[in-house]
Amino acid sequence: MEKKTQRKLSRREFITTGAAGLGVAALGTLPRQVFGGQAPAVIKGTKLAFLQATYFIAPAQDLFRKQVEEWGKMAGVTMAVDFLNWPDLQPKIAAAVQAGGVDIMDLWPGWNFLYRNSLVDLTREAEEVGKRGGGFEPYVLNSGKVGGRWLGIPNGYSNASMAYRISWFKEAGVANADDGNKIDMTWAEYFAVAKKMKAKGKPFGQALGHSTGDPPGFCYPYMWSNGAMELSKDGKSIAFNKPEFVDAMKKFVQAWKDGYDETGTSWDDSNNNRAYLSEQISSTFNGSSIYFAAKKDKPDIAKDTHHILIPKGPAGRFYWLETRTTAILKNSKNVAAAKEFLKWWFQDEQYNTWWRIQEGYHLQHVKKLADDPMWFKDPKMTPFKQQPKYGLNTGYAGPPNEKAALAWSKYIVVDTFAKAVQSGDAKAAVEWGAEQLKRAYGV
């Protein structure tokens, strides 16, 4: 069945086939499964507005737009889809929650909790998607449900890991530098390479500014892997100011001086991409967007780039990983059509095509895709395949609820790192972070 689906709607076929042709073809075969037995006439002539962030992988954005148009033609629904810059997405969603005007939104991690009162319950639809895919990945189960309900259908999350320059790692004496899949580093080992690389004028780079992707993506896992967390497992106290974490922070402060580009305190999610692609830095925590950009415009850098799993600490290896959810606003005047669209789009024919075209940039939401042939096309993408099994959510060991979102949006964990490297006083920085977390969580 899966093979048949791939053959029918492969990436190349989908892009080259006109939307109208697909629509006509689909009308003959899909209505029953697409519309769940309901007559399309119910939603015909209505309108749907869709809000998403812009994609790093442009073909996926084009494909999504085509899919939306295709369904609109089939169902007789006028579709409007807006792709916003990442920082603009949340204000626009907040405005839509308050004033309407949007029907379907792509919610980023934690927003399903923030807007819980304004979202349509999609438990039945989400459970169907999970069942079809052999169950959701654990990180999706940790972060997608709000109070036991799915307030949006999980669609996965973008990947991230350590990108590095093969030839420079070889020069630094890293074993198996040719193949990132064979490298399994601790933080101490990673920092040791950073020191060697900075001595050669090619430091590591890490964003620690107020930015939503790479800074928390690095800082939360470093905290967890060194035994600290925001909330204790019983949820009654803050477990951030731990001696082992203070010690780890001291090591990070030292590594920052010895091995990192120290201007990283002001970097946002794009600075490290640009620094890496202009050969200023030799390794950085980032999504595979660096690799894709290099493949497109700087093939020599792409050839010399590989990825490794995020390093592990004494408490293990972790990634900050929560699912994005596609949700419907309660104030939508067209909930029925919105539900029909989502039922259609989350079918394998649509979702899997969209997911595969991103070539691993977007992590799978269901277990069935964990061993999809897509993951074996490019060995340099294989480290990302393993990422979902190490995922933890913001607020861990508690749920990724409103309080975790408050702490996250105040950049408390990120700022703890920034304060530590700026002042050199790891202990005071961790104490400050613990105090701020205490306020945010009210414990």
Place this chain on the structure above:
Amino acid sequence: MRGGAVTTGSLLERESSLGVILMLPGALLLMVFMAYPFFLGIWLSLTDSGIGRVGRFIGLQNFVDLLSDTIFHQTARNTLIYALVTVPFKCALGLGLALVLNNRMRFSNPVRAAVMMPWIVPTALSTLGWFMIFDPVFSPISWLLRHVGLISKNINFLGDPGLAIASVCWANIWRGTPFFGIIILAGLQAVPADLHEAAAIDGAGLWHRFLHVTVPHIKGVVLIAGLLSVIWTFADFQLIYVLTKGGPANQTHIFGTYAYQIGLSATEIGMGAAIALYMFPILSVFAVLLLIYLRREE
């Protein structure tokens, strides 16, 4: 019908009622776009409302909570520095600019128009220029200084605690100086030339003429421009949001950006409104000073 026409006509004839009728559209606009959001903001600040969640009335709890928030303390400090450091610089540079532009020179009109550019160009757009200039890796300033051998590594304009606030202040000064320049230039052009001539005949030098003829004539416009600038700078948002989003480690947060972060990103709209309203008493003082001055001038 006829009676109604007579009534309308007499209403328009009467000065008092005509005044009210003419003011009505303006008043209505102010009510809808200024008064309503303002009072809604006050109401929200007294509740624990969130986005999409109607809150309970909690009195002054949000304001009290903020008093013990160290990020808020830092935000208040940053805002004061941002406003009170930049305005004197903008004023001094604007005065210098106005004095230069007041001289007769070729192409004076295009030059005057050009110097207004930083003020006219949308802030978000011009700030993107500064974003590139302050880039931690590709800053042209760092590049130049490195190549002439004055520095060995890039300047961390927006990542160093002291430099970050200095950099955003500098961008604000660049943006705000033309406003002072043009306002003061208008003041300078209103200074009667014969006063300068009379003072020169009496033996007054350039400095004395500036101090005793020019300054008394322009001090009013300087004061008005200064007060307006303090109010606008206090309430700034775009420049900081584009450059740093309040980072690193909150070292450039001002009231506007912190209110946005808490109110919209964290969806604590009640608390966000309270942060923004902390500006209100400070801005009110400056607004009252401005009004008192204007009334006195009348």
